[in-house]
Amino acid sequence: MSDDLTALGPDGIRRSYDEHYDTMMDVKEDPTGAWQAIQKQAARIEELEAKLAKAEETLEKLARLGNGDRYGNSDGNMIARATLAILKGETE
DSSP states (O other), X not given: OOGGGEEEOTTSOEXXXXXXXXXXXXXXXXXXXXXXXXXXXXXXXXXXXXXXXXXXXXXXXXXXXXXXXXXXXXXXXXXXXXXXXXXXXXXX
């Protein structure tokens, strides 16, 4: 887990935000910190979604490499196609 998604608790132990703010009392005691934790997690989700979209775009290109707009059957094409299927949840 990334250090930027943790907070130092009153007991001196570093925890993830979802563990640090796991009760309403925690949020009531530190509403600004809870809000900041939510914003950091939302920003991280957006960052990861952008990276995933770029990876899917690149895998689509690799799956078609050398075959125009159709999927190919070379080893590289098949690896890219299998990975795309996993990312899209199309595997068993």
